[in-house]
Amino acid sequence: MYGPSILNENTRIVVIGATGREASQVVRESEALFPGLILAGVTPGKGGVTIEPEVPIFNTIKEAQAAHSALNLALIYVPPASVKDAVLEAIDAGLKTVFVITEHTPIRDAASIYRAASEAGVKVVGGTSLGCFVPGVGRIGAIGGKDPSGALGEGNVVVISKSGGLTVTTAEMLKRRGHGVYFAMGMGGDVIAGTTYGDMMEELEADPNCSALVMLGEVGGTYEEQAAEMVAAGKFTKPLAAFVGGEFQEDQEGVAFGHAGAVVERGKGKASDKKRLLAAAGSNVRVARYYHNLVDCIEELGVKPNLADSVASQVPPKYSTI
Amino acid sequence: MNLYEHEAVGNIYTRYKIPHAKYVVATEPNEEVAQFVRDHGGAVVKAMVLVGKRGKAGAVKLVNTEAEAAQAVTDIMAMQVWGETPVAVMVCEKADIEAELYCSITYSTETRSPVITLSMQGGMDVEEIPEDRITNFPVAAGPAVEPYQIRDMLVAIGFTEKYGSILRQASLVIAQVYAAFWGSESRMIEINPLAIVRVQKKDRKSGEMVTALTLRALDAVISLDDDASVAPQKKYGERSAYTREQTRREIDALLIDRDDHRGKAGSYVEPEDLGGDIGMMTFGGGGSAVTIETCYDVGLRPANFTDIGGNPPAEKMYAISRIILSKPGLKGILVCGGTASNTRIDVTLGEGLVNAIDDMAKEGSLDTSLIWVVRRGGPEVEKGLRLLHECFVRNNIAAVIYDSELPITEAPLILRDLLVKHRDYQVAGQQAQA
Numbered sequence A: 001m002y003g004p005s006i007l008n009e010n011t012r013i014v015v016i017g018a019t020g021r022e023a024s025q026v027v028r029e030s031e032a033l034f035p036g037l038i039l040a041g042v043t044p045g046k047g048g049v050t051i052e053p054e055v056p057i058f059n060t061i062k063e064a065q066a067a068h069s070a071l072n073l074a075l076i077y078v079p080p081a082s083v084k085d086a087v088l089e090a091i092d093a094g095l096k097t098v099f100v101i102t103e104h105t106p107i108r109d110a111a112s113i114y115r116a117a118s119e120a121g122v123k124v125v126g127g128t129s130l131g132c133f134v135p136g137v138g139r140i141g142a143i144g145g146k147d148p149s150g151a152l153g154e155g156n157v158v159v160i161s162k163s164g165g166l167t168v169t170t171a172e173m174l175k176r177r178g179h180g181v182y183f184a185m186g187m188g189g190d191v192i193a194g195t196t197y198g199d200m201m202e203e204l205e206a207d208p209n210c211s212a213l214v215m216l217g218e219v220g221g222t223y224e225e226q227a228a229e230m231v232a233a234g235k236f237t238k239p240l241a242a243f244v245g246g247e248f249q250e251d252q253e254g255v256a257f258g259h260a261g262a263v264v265e266r267g268k269g270k271a272s273d274k275k276r277l278l279a280a281a282g283s284n285v286r287v288a289r290y291y292h293n294l295v296d297c298i299e300e301l302g303v304k305p306n307l308a309d310s311v312a313s314q315v316p317p318k319y320s321t322i
Numbered sequence B: 001m002n003l004y005e006h007e008a009v010g011n012i013y014t015r016y017k018i019p020h021a022k023y024v025v026a027t028e029p030n031e032e033v034a035q036f037v038r039d040h041g042g043a044v045v046k047a048m049v050l051v052g053k054r055g056k057a058g059a060v061k062l063v064n065t066e067a068e069a070a071q072a073v074t075d076i077m078a079m080q081v082w083g084e085t086p087v088a089v090m091v092c093e094k095a096d097i098e099a100e101l102y103c104s105i106t107y108s109t110e111t112r113s114p115v116i117t118l119s120m121q122g123g124m125d126v127e128e129i130p131e132d133r134i135t136n137f138p139v140a141a142g143p144a145v146e147p148y149q150i151r152d153m154l155v156a157i158g159f160t161e162k163y164g165s166i167l168r169q170a171s172l173v174i175a176q177v178y179a180a181f182w183g184s185e186s187r188m189i190e191i192n193p194l195a196i197v198r199v200q201k202k203d204r205k206s207g208e209m210v211t212a213l214t215l216r217a218l219d220a221v222i223s224l225d226d227d228a229s230v231a232p233q234k235k236y237g238e239r240s241a242y243t244r245e246q247t248r249r250e251i252d253a254l255l256i257d258r259d260d261h262r263g264k265a266g267s268y269v270e271p272e273d274l275g276g277d278i279g280m281m282t283f284g285g286g287g288s289a290v291t292i293e294t295c296y297d298v299g300l301r302p303a304n305f306t307d308i309g310g311n312p313p314a315e316k317m318y319a320i321s322r323i324i325l326s327k328p329g330l331k332g333i334l335v336c337g338g339t340a341s342n343t344r345i346d347v348t349l350g351e352g353l354v355n356a357i358d359d360m361a362k363e364g365s366l367d368t369s370l371i372w373v374v375r376r377g378g379p380e381v382e383k384g385l386r387l388l389h390e391c392f393v394r395n396n397i398a399a400v401i402y403d404s405e406l407p408i409t410e411a412p413l414i415l416r417d418l419l420v421k422h423r424d425y426q427v428a429g430q431q432a433q434a
Helices: A021-033 A062-067 A080-092 A109-118 A164-176 A197-206 A223-232 A245-250 A260-264 A271-279 A292-302 B005-015 B032-041 B066-077 B146-155 B160-183 B232-235 B250-260 B285-297 B314-325 B345-363 B381-394 B407-424
Strands: A013-016 A037-044 A055-058 A075-076 A098-099 A123-125 A131-135 A139-142 A153-163 A179-188 A214-219 A240-245 A284-289 B023-026 B043-047 B061-063 B089-092 B095-106 B113-119 B136-139 B186-202 B209-216 B221-224 B277-281 B330-338 B371-377 B398-402
Touching: A013 A021, A013 A080, A013 A240, A021 A037, A021 A139, A037 A062, A062 A109, A075 A080, A075 B066, A080 A098, A080 A109, A098 A153, A109 A123, A109 B113, A153 A164, A153 A197, A164 A179, A164 A214, A164 A292, A164 B285, A164 B330, A197 A214, A197 A223, A214 A223, A214 A271, A214 A292, A214 B285, A223 A240, A223 A271, A223 B277, A240 A271, A240 A292, A240 B285, A245 A271, A245 B285, A271 A284, A284 B250, A292 B407, B005 B023, B005 B160, B005 B221, B032 B043, B032 B066, B032 B089, B043 B066, B061 B066, B066 B089, B095 B160, B113 B146, B113 B160, B136 B146, B146 B160, B146 B232, B160 B186, B160 B209, B250 B314, B277 B285, B277 B314, B285 B330, B285 B407, B314 B345, B330 B407, B345 B371, B345 B381, B371 B381, B371 B407, B381 B398, B398 B407
Parallel strands: A013 A037, A013 A075, A037 A055, A075 A098, A098 A123, A153 A179, A153 A214, A214 A240, A240 A284, B277 B330, B330 B371, B371 B398
Antiparallel strands: A131 A139, A131 A179, B023 B089, B043 B061, B043 B089, B095 B113, B095 B186, B113 B136, B186 B209, B186 B221
16 A cells, blocks of 8 residues: 555545535646546535536535445545634544644634544644645645646655645645655644644654655744654654744744743744754754755755756756846 | 733723723823822723833833823833834733733644643743743643643642642633734733732621732733634734834735736835835735845845735736835846746746836835846746836846756845946845955
8 A cells, every 4th residue: 555644545535515616626727637536425415416526426425425335535625714613623523634634723622622622532733724635646635736747746855834825835845856746645734733744754664665854843832843752752854844934933932921821832833943952862853944955954864866957066946027 | 913011901901801900091191081180099001012021111100190091101102112102001910910821822843732821920021031931831722721630730840849729720711811912813822921910808607808819810811813703803903013104015015916806916115114116016925025134144235025826816916016116216126936827937937027117117115226136937937027128128227047057046146246247236244245
């Protein structure tokens, strides 16, 4: 079975909220790329409709399962206030993986979702996930647009990013320097994330298809610190290149409104804290000063390109009037 | 959204029956304040601001007489509290404090659950409480924590060494604080101090007045979830992150997305000090953040922050382009985004931005001395960048355009070097000496 647990040859998708504008476009595009990956959609009240060319819509996940017993992943596109309901429905139906693409899930619902998923042994990715792309295997969500292979080459580097946009941007920067990806995943930047770097690292350590991890972090929370702790504990020994955004905000803070966050996460959460802890975690880690140094970082760690390097040392402009 | 203390007490403490001091709210001295001070033999007058450390700023005053109260109200209303003007004052009953606890509830990314934080050493700045005297108790996400669970926590922090007689009452109060945290969809509730106060009450047996201990929340710092199922703005109105007033351009930008949900182009904020000389037209949350960060790092001074995304139509892009280009004092423009999955480059840059430049040139409001650096990838990028280049040519604009071959964060470096070379740009900060 090729591919990570969250998206592999066995993955069969039901799209929740499938008849919405963004979701139906993603369904059409994904089916053109990987026919047969999405088996069904669910929109309560729209059972019986079909999204062209041939994805049938059901009222409930259980109805969809009755017609398609292979379903094992729910892709959530419902409005923020309905996310909890949709994820709990998927968990209750026994689906093992859930991607939440929806942005702005209430934090209270995100905490409830994480609790329910942990208790049921379900992996929830997101909210605010861009999705996941495994070259040659499949695509979840809109990652890479109509033609993901334009920006994401096939190879062995794993990209995990809080920022959706930087997921693809980073994969493309890697590809242009000759590094293909095993997969790229937007984990989302919500405070309560269903799946973090740390949640994936154990699996990546054991997966021979992963040669290195590129981690795009952001200020806030402690998920980057947790990744650093896993490296320090020897649980992740593969090359890890990280960039953490948001350091510039540190100089701009005034007198804080409340301090509860600072107490709960003492000495953590700032971009500079994260960078320091990651850099000190192990000799298999490099932290990029500038975002564009990420590729140099993985190469310093001994990762060899598997594709052609198409970038000139001095990139010429496409157009210039200077 | 952060709430003022009087909003938190008036709406949330009251609703969830969290005991607090009696109070009135005022913006000037008046008869209600005078009556309150007469009834309670004095008061504490507190500035209603969103910054912390009010006491250190002199914005909390103890008064004993009506005249002192009137003076305190007038003084505090005229004050700047760490740069913030008070919106009101709270005139509160004085408390006879026996001890001060620290109590907060927020979400922890360590446990991905709510966490209750308690200390017997409240009252002081929480950062100053020694680490071994403050304890985090993770709790399972859900609408309630049972009082017995709180009692276990209180025993663990040493509450019962002196105050066992009010253990049950304290556990009920803190369980209510949790109910308020969950029910009001807060991201954080912080009560510092949650005070143990002495009150006079009639003894049930003897009928005589005796001193008893009780709990009282003497402050309220509440931050509501901006993504709550009911948007906090509906109840509390819009609230700027800054203490200064919004600029015309910021207000105009807000209107872009208000009645049109296709994509997002209306996030436009200027730096707190309104300075800066680089117009930033940046796309996507993460892409915008790394670009701005790199600008500061290489000594450029951004004049605004934007985060455009979700495939906005050309009209929206036209509107935000005009706003970005209209700020006085600009020297360069950075149009910078990663590789879009969804946003059409021919529509946003090739149509929206191009029309804005052409129209401003026609009106004579376009500054053609600016240097532009463009870096963008995504759907229809070739067409979009070509149309933009043709626009630069016909309007005599000095610009270089890159696609996604150029790593996104090299774009600010290129703009800096061009500005230094052609416009004698003074690079900010340490970079100037380097």
